Amino acid sequence: MNINLTLFGQLLSFVVFVWFTMKYVWTPIMGALEKRRSEIADGLSAAERGKHEQVLAEERAKKLLVEAKNQAAEIKSQGQKRASEIIDEAKEDARAEGDRLLKAARAEIEQEVNRAREQLREQVAALAIAGAQKILQREIDAAAHKDVVDSIVKQI
Amino acid sequence: MAADTLTSSEYIKHHLTNLTFGQHPDGSWGIAHNAAEAKAMGFWAIHLDTMFWSIVLGGLFIYFFKKVADAVTAGVPGPLQNFAEWIVEFVDTSVRGSFTAKNDLVAPLALTIFVWIFLMNLMDLVPVDLIPFITGWLGIHFMKVVPSTDPNATFGMAFGVFGLMLYYGIKVKGIGGFTGELTLQPFSSKNPVVQGLFIPINFLLEFVSLIAKPVSLALRLFGNMYAGEMIFILIAIMYSSGVALGLFGGFLQLGWAIFHILIITLQAFIFMTLTIVYMDMAHSEH
Numbered sequence: 001m002n003i004n005l006t007l008f009g010q011l012l013s014f015v016v017f018v019w020f021t022m023k024y025v026w027t028p029i030m031g032a033l034e035k036r037r038s039e040i041a042d043g044l045s046a047a048e049r050g051k052h053e054q055v056l057a058e059e060r061a062k063k064l065l066v067e068a069k070n071q072a073a074e075i076k077s078q079g080q081k082r083a084s085e086i087i088d089e090a091k092e093d094a095r096a097e098g099d100r101l102l103k104a105a106r107a108e109i110e111q112e113v114n115r116a117r118e119q120l121r122e123q124v125a126a127l128a129i130a131g132a133q134k135i136l137q138r139e140i141d142a143a144a145h146k147d148v149v150d151s152i153v154k155q156i
Numbered sequence: 157m158a159a160d161t162l163t164s165s166e167y168i169k170h171h172l173t174n175l176t177f178g179q180h181p182d183g184s185w186g187i188a189h190n191a192a193e194a195k196a197m198g199f200w201a202i203h204l205d206t207m208f209w210s211i212v213l214g215g216l217f218i219y220f221f222k223k224v225a226d227a228v229t230a231g232v233p234g235p236l237q238n239f240a241e242w243i244v245e246f247v248d249t250s251v252r253g254s255f256t257a258k259n260d261l262v263a264p265l266a267l268t269i270f271v272w273i274f275l276m277n278l279m280d281l282v283p284v285d286l287i288p289f290i291t292g293w294l295g296i297h298f299m300k301v302v303p304s305t306d307p308n309a310t311f312g313m314a315f316g317v318f319g320l321m322l323y324y325g326i327k328v329k330g331i332g333g334f335t336g337e338l339t340l341q342p343f344s345s346k347n348p349v350v351q352g353l354f355i356p357i358n359f360l361l362e363f364v365s366l367i368a369k370p371v372s373l374a375l376r377l378f379g380n381m382y383a384g385e386m387i388f389i390l391i392a393i394m395y396s397s398g399v400a401l402g403l404f405g406g407f408l409q410l411g412w413a414i415f416h417i418l419i420i421t422l423q424a425f426i427f428m429t430l431t432i433v434y435m436d437m438a439h440s441e442h
Contacts, residue, residue: 002174002176002195002197002201003199003307003308003311004176004178004198004199004200004201004202004203004308005178005199005200005201005202006174006201006202006203006206006207006306006308006312007308007311007312007315008312009202009206009207009308009312010206010207010210010303010308010309010311010312010313011312011313011315011316013207013210013211013214014268014272014312014313014316015316017214017217017218017272018261018264018265018268018316020218020222021218021221021264021267021268022260022261022264022265024222024225025218025221025222025224025225025264026244026264028225028226029221029224029228029240029241029244030244030248030263031228032228032229032230032233032241033230033241033244033245035230036230036231039230
């Protein structure tokens, strides 16, 4: 229990230990702790950012999906419209063609009728003349009585 | 152990004597053979056991922490680094809590104090006779293995802290501010004559409180550890008094050792915390 030189020995070793701790121990360990702390903070903020971006991307995807759906519906309705237009056009064309064919047939028929009528008329005229010849029992000059014959033909 | 041939008081005295190296009164240098010789060596002697154990333990401390510091990584820490980081964080939290100024010395100082004192106190848990018995075989008859039961060790540290307090006190506040703190408070007056009268009173009060800081620091640690060691020695005496008393002593020693774990940690913590507080006082202006 004597106070002696040990006091200074202890003081000196104390100073050396403190100096050593300050120089070689505290700084690197605290540096590592500090670094880890900042890395964790960075990681957390990056995760936060990632989450935020995910939300944004989801929103964007939803918007795109809605747009695509709208577009598809539009294209579909346009297609339907176009299809009915094509059908209408086809109907119109068919009708016109039918009408044309009908008209042509009618014209031909009329022509035929006229031609038949003309023939009939001529034959009737001839018959009438023959009839008249027979009735009259004499030769009628066809040329001399052409005006009478023609008037008869016209009356038929 | 040695009580077969020694009386109890001799046994106790034997345990409380340091291995002292110094100059004998006849002029020759050597190791003291008994307490009286050690006392006769006066101031210019050194306690080899205190020095040896404190330096071994301090060396253990810096070896462990240097090893961790060399391999330190900001990534996933290993078990050793984890342990070291736990202590460092604990000390760092204490320093941040009590020390408001900026000084890179205080935290390493606190770490050194805490771990070193803890390790020195921890030697108290080694059975009191074990190491002296081993060294006795090797021919060394005095061996106090707990450096913190030697007032030289506790005062050495306390004076180290005191020196830093004075240094930073003067550095931060200047000579004027430092002496002003010693002489111009707690009593002050606007009247210069009254103020002049107050100066010696203030100085007396403040000087005592200044000196009390390192002394209380050293004596608190020393007193606690010395008392603890004393109780271990007294329990150890029981072992020489028959089986029944020896068994009882064994239980007592176990109980006291478990309780002592609290004391050694607490004393290391108190020394550290007070050091931080004193350093903070040295840095702050009134």
